[in-house]
Amino acid sequence: MTTTDAGPTVGPSRLPDGREVRKGLALLVLAMSQLMIVLDVSVVNVALPDIAKELHVASANDLSWVVTGYTLTFGGFLLLGGKLADRLGRRRVFVAGALLFAVASLLGGLAGSLGLLIGARLLQGLGGALMAPSALSMLTVVFAEGRERNRALGVWAAISAGGAAIGLILGGVLTEYASWRWVLFINVPVAILAVLGALRILPESRDARARGFDVPGAVLATGGLIALVYALVKGNDYGWTSARTLLMLGLAVVLLAAFVVVQRRTRDPLVDFRLFRSRSLLGADLGALFVGAGLFAVFFFLVLWMQQVHGYSPLRAGFAILPMTGFIVVGAAISSQLLARIGARPLLIVGPTLGAAGMLALALRLQPDSSYASVILPALCLLALGMGMTFVALTSSAVAGVPQEDAGVASALLNSGQQIGGSLGLAILTAVSTARTDAIAAGPPGTPAFVDALVSGWALGFVVAAGFLAMAGIVSGSLVRLPRTGPVAEPEPVPAV
Numbered sequence: 287m288t289t290t291d292a293g294p295t296v297g298p299s300r301l302p303d304g305r306e307v308r309k310g311l312a313l314l315v316l317a318m319s320q321l322m323i324v325l326d327v328s329v330v331n332v333a334l335p336d337i338a339k340e341l342h343v344a345s346a347n348d349l350s351w352v353v354t355g356y357t358l359t360f361g362g363f364l365l366l367g368g369k370l371a372d373r374l375g376r377r378r379v380f381v382a383g384a385l386l387f388a389v390a391s392l393l394g395g396l397a398g399s400l401g402l403l404i405g406a407r408l409l410q411g412l413g414g415a416l417m418a419p420s421a422l423s424m425l426t427v428v429f430a431e432g433r434e435r436n437r438a439l440g441v442w443a444a445i446s447a448g449g450a451a452i453g454l455i456l457g458g459v460l461t462e463y464a465s466w467r468w469v470l471f472i473n474v475p476v477a478i479l480a481v482l483g484a485l486r487i488l489p490e491s492r493d494a495r496a497r498g499f500d501v502p503g504a505v506l507a508t509g510g511l512i513a514l515v516y517a518l519v520k521g522n523d524y525g526w527t528s529a530r531t532l533l534m535l536g537l538a539v540v541l542l543a544a545f546v547v548v549q550r551r552t553r554d555p556l557v558d559f560r561l562f563r564s565r566s567l568l569g570a571d572l573g574a575l576f577v578g579a580g581l582f583a584v585f586f587f588l589v590l591w592m593q594q595v596h597g598y599s600p601l602r603a604g605f606a607i608l609p610m611t612g613f614i615v616v617g618a619a620i621s622s623q624l625l626a627r628i629g630a631r632p633l634l635i636v637g638p639t640l641g642a643a644g645m646l647a648l649a650l651r652l653q654p655d656s657s658y659a660s661v662i663l664p665a666l667c668l669l670a671l672g673m674g675m676t677f678v679a680l681t682s683s684a685v686a687g688v689p690q691e692d693a694g695v696a697s698a699l700l701n702s703g704q705q706i707g708g709s710l711g712l713a714i715l716t717a718v719s720t721a722r723t724d725a726i727a728a729g730p731p732g733t734p735a736f737v738d739a740l741v742s743g744w745a746l747g748f749v750v751a752a753g754f755l756a757m758a759g760i761v762s763g764s765l766v767r768l769p770r771t772g773p774v775a776e777p778e779p780v781p782a783v
Contacts, residue, residue, distance in 0.1 A: 308487055312428045313438055315483035316421045317445045322476050323414040324449030329457040331585045332600045333466035335593040341400045347519045350716045351404045354515055354709040359411030361705025362508030365556050365698050368419035372493035376420045381481050383416025388477035395470035427491045451611040458604030503548050503556035510541030518713035522720050561688055567696055569765025570684035571703045573758045578704035579711025580754035587744040595654050610670040617674020625682055631766050633679035638759030640672025642752040649748035654741050683766045711754055718750050719743035
């Protein structure tokens with residue numbers, strides 16, 4: 287059977303090397319795995335208050351590790367995962383990642399302390415970093431270049447984009463009607479099905495041109511980022527000039543400096559710094575870093591405001607944030623239409639500016655008794671519209687600024703940059719908001735005075751987040767220089783948080 291215009295082949299078909307594969311089932315396995323990876327960024331957000339209550343977590347700084355633990359290792363090991371897949375075999379690395387994801391999810395669901403839960407989330411991120419690039423590579427192997435592959439990639443992109451919305455609702459349903467632990471347990475059968483499907487349906491493949499892989503580089507980079515985030519998160523507790531904080535900051539500097547040295551000296555670096563000679567790629571990656579730093583705060587702080595201050599149920603909180611996903615899609619559609627006409631640079635200025643305006647609207651109007659319909663929803667829609675415009679322009683700038691053979695690496699760098707930026711940004715914003723709350727709190731937790739201080743801290747966090755989004759526009763708008771008629775790239779799915 288051959289591929290028709292109706293979409294990817296459902297029945298058995300032969301690859302160019304003669305192997306037979308059921309392409310429809312292959313796409314189902316790959317899309318299912320991608321959905322699991324993407325929704326695990328957002329699925330825990332609406333469960334955070336329940337996690338804090340059951341595991342006796344009083345500090346928002348500590349609670350933020352449930353989110354950043356996953357995104358740090360996912361972003362830090364994503365490039366290594368792609369190189370391992372090309373060298374060792376894509377199906378093999380995919381299966382290993384899925385098994386690790388399943389084990390980590392089981393451990394997280396059984397966790398009796400925050401430390402164990404964070405450890406499980408770190409392992410989950412590593413499993414996702416092995417699965418995601420392997421799955422995308424296998425998709426390009428199974429589906430022939432042209433209409434067939436484009437349609438398969440369209441399904442992949444739709445699943446990726448929808449994963450954020452599904453995660454919010456699924457997290458709300460599972461937390462409200464079962465337990466927060468089921469937002470992790472649900473991954474176990476899905477991951478096992480992905481493993482069985484991969485072994486049964488997906489062909490093994492590897493890149494004969496692939497050379498080595500830089501494990502030391504990935505370990506140094508991720509270790510340095512974890513040390514930096516730890517210092518930022520615990521700085522308020524230990525004191526910013528305490529020996530512990532300074533030790534972790536020093537360790538972060540040493541590890542990240544060692545990463546740069548290793549990248550410059552190794553034969554097969556994880557990150558080829560020569561790529562950043564492209565102003566467009568550099569601008570796009572820095573823009574993604576600042577966008578991630580600003581955007582993660584919305585979900586984290588608003589979920590806490592909705593559930594801890596306004597008494598929203600987990601499911602209601604998920605539905606309250608859901609409109610943001612729709613406006614991201616609208617913004618992306620607008621950006622896609624305008625990109626070839628006006629170029630990426632205007633969009634990289636307008637998009638983050640709209641996002642920063644939405645964030646500032648939240649910051650200036652957020653009160654304990656703020657109305658969702660008149661305060662929160664309009665600000666979320668404005669923020670999401672700007673972010674949708676920004677995502678498309680960033681991706682187009684990244685891949686158009688490098689040779690075609692480096693487009694995959696450029697896209698992975700963009701994704702890693704946003705995940706890492708989100709982790710660092712959330713650490714900074716929780717530190718800022720906690721310091722503000724502690725400084726002005728005039729009563730014990732639960733009293734109106736403390737709630738006022740809590741909301742004031744979150745509002746200050748939104749101000750800093752708006753600054754991050756503004757920086758995204760300034761940096762990317764200054765560096766990116768592409769012709770108006772440049773190619774319009776299909777946006778890389780950007781996991782929401």
